[in-house]
Amino acid sequence: MDTWWRRNRFWLALLLPMLALAIAASSFRLVTLYRPWQWSERIVAGGPTGTLRQEFLGTDDLRRDREVTVTVDALAAVPTLGQDAAAPGATLWRVDLTLEADPDQILDGCTVEIVGPDGTRYATNEAGKVPADAQDPYWRATRALCVPEDAPGPTLFLDELIPPERPRPATWSMVAAAAIPDGVTPSVVRIMWDRPTYLELDTPAS
Amino acid sequence: MMSRNAWLTAALVILALFVGSVLDTRLPKPDPAEADPFLRPGVVGQAVELRNGVVTATDVRVGTEIRSIGAITATTGRWLVVDYVFEARGEAQFKAPATLRLRAADGRLYGETPGATAACGPAQPGIPLACSVPFEVPVDAIEGAHLLVPAEVHIDLTDDVADIDLGLTAERAAELAAAEGRVELAEPTTVGG
Structure with a gap:
């Protein structure tokens, strides 16, 4: 048939x-x-130390390789950090990081986020922050610096690579803080430079 | 040599194509519907969920002057100021005032005057931010106006847009339009939990 x-x-x-x-x-x-x-490429460190490797396109149209090792030294709730405090109903969480990279790596302008248990990403910029001293009329939230201020290493300004005045040390530390609603206990930290790759780190205690 | 039937078939096919193409130009196209934003309706006081946050219009104020970021700006029409609360979801978000629109009952769209207010953000997830957005409008645009808040850059994108009925009935609009005072706009402030 x-x-x-x-x-x-x-x-x-x-x-x-x-x-x-x-x-x-x-x-x-x-x-x-x-x-x-998008931040679509995740590198899970599986502990407080991890290495981010990626190829990225600089503003000067050159492709470069990036390799940087990041360690979360501590993540803890603090009342204030410098001139910054959390808004009412929120707590300030401070994260201490150690970075390790070759001096020729371009590493200024990173983004650090603290991640809540439900995956919510809390920014470490001025979001949710208020002045620690309510009387301070000139307050601006502190911007976290990814590289040492006096030796930032090479930087890209528009399409020009600006060489460092002095070499960046092989390891250095940085501090960032996020205002996170009361009752949320974060345990994961994300650090990223260029899309789409980001590094996800656990905190030492967890 | 083509038969008579073949000529007839060819003529019928051409006629069908002609009728089809005429019909095609007259019928509504599916494309505009496909490119429409996803409108999320709401009213004053009601939380409207967007893809990346929740927006709640809390109050409508009208005056002939606004004071914002220390500067006083007057108008020959009216300043219609909408106070709203924005709470980000998932990650910190930013409501640039230039992306909000006021839609009059007849469909006219009003944008925000550039530089009149600070941006609403960044708003941290779980920490609501109270903001105000002023629109400079003629008196006849107040009645029946809606506030449009896009999830991101623009109200014309295929994305969530909150469409909030500001409850401006004829009486309420007349009452508001009669006000000739100054409206004070505060900087974006977090709403304490």
Whole structure:
């Protein structure tokens, strides 16, 4: 009995791989546009120390390799940090990091985030912060610096690579803080430079 | 040599294509619906959920002058100021005032005057931020106005947009339009938990 299904079995069998191919072909934008511009590539350190490796495109149109090892020394709730405090209903969490990298690595302008147990990412910029001294009219939240202020290493300014005045030490430490709502106990820290790669670190206590 | 049937078939196909193309130009296209934003309706006092946060309009104030970031700005129309609370979800977010719009009942859109207010943000998740956005409008645009708050850059994107009915009935609009005072705009402040 030569049924329709039997006569067309070859094409029917081909339907599934063709469908898969059509979906893969239309993922062009996802792969080349959307994912590279999101924080989509996670490196899980599995402990308080981890190494971020990535290739990135600098503002001078040159591709470079980045390699930096980061250690979370401490993550703890503090009443204030410098001139900053958390807004009412929130607690200031301070994270201490040690970074280790070759002096020729471009590492200024990183982003540090503290992650809550539900995956919420808390920024370490001025979000949710208030002046520690309520009378201070000139207060501006402190910006966390990823590199030593007096020896930041090479930096990119527009399309120009500015060489360092003096070499950056092989290891250095940095401090950042996030205002996190009361009752939330974070235990994960994220650090990132260029999309899409980020490094996810545990805290020493956890 | 083509038969008479073949000529007839060809003529019918061409006629069908012609009718089809005329119909195609007259029928509504599916594309605009596909590119529409996802409107999230709400009213004053109601929390409206967006993809990346929750926005609640809390109050509407009207005056002929505003004081914002230390500067006083007057208008021959009215300043319609909407106070709102924004709470980020997932990660810290930023509501640039230039992305908010006021839509009058007849569809006219009003944007915010550049530089009149500070940006609403960054708002940390779980720490609501109270902000104000002023719109300079003619008196006849107040009645039936809606506030549009996009999740991100613009209200025309295929993305969440809060569409908040400001409850401006004819009486309420007339009452507000009669006010000729100055409206004070505070800097964005966190709402204590």
